[in-house]
Amino acid sequence: MLRYHAKSLFRDLIAALRRKGPWFEVRYHLASLWSDLIHPARCVVYGVRNLYAYFPLIWNDRDWDYSSMLDLWELKFNRMAHNHLVYGHHVGNEETARQLRVCAQLCARIRDDNYADVDQERHDKKWGKMKMVSLPKDDPKQGYVRTRFIRQRAETDKERKQETKEFLAYVKKAEKQRMADLKYLGDTIAKFTLHWWD
DSSP states (O other), X not given: OHHHHHHHHHHXXXXXXXXXXXXXXXXXXXXXXXXXXXXXXXXXXXXXXXXXXXXXXXXXXXXXXXXXXXXXXXXXXXXHHHHHHHHOOSXXXXXXXXXXXXXXXXXXXXXXXXXXXXXXXXXXXHHOOEEEEEEEOSSGGGOSEEEEEEETTOOSHHHHHHHHHHHHHHHHHHHHHHHHHHHHHHHHHHHHGGGOOO
């Protein structure tokens, strides 16, 4: 491209000086020639910025579970949303940035897994903090200890059953919310990935 723009610049400059060609062609080829000359430096600068942005994430990356993957996706979605919003050229760039920000927020929510926190606080306030107690088993053939989870304010069998029922209900609700977020994230990625370009 560099050779093409240099030849075209020379040809169009002569034509413009003879008043046989428009000056905007000269300006276009001059700008294109400048862009082609500084493009390698831009790539190096962009690469260094990427290293700076992704280095902490890659350094702490572990391949054992999904949380590192969600960290990577969240960072990528946020960076893409910023670029689409600030530097975007197409008509739907604001909508694209919004979709990308939603995906980033979904990644953060799924990774943080705070779906049950409010219900857990309310449950702890009502029944007391959960404690784990290890007791010896009656029959040594079955093992040495058995573990029970108890709460201070669940004293009778009826209260323990009620506490367990409420506990399972809010855990199930939290899991349902997390699965809904996962589905929404997957559906959004599947539907719009090929539209996220500029």
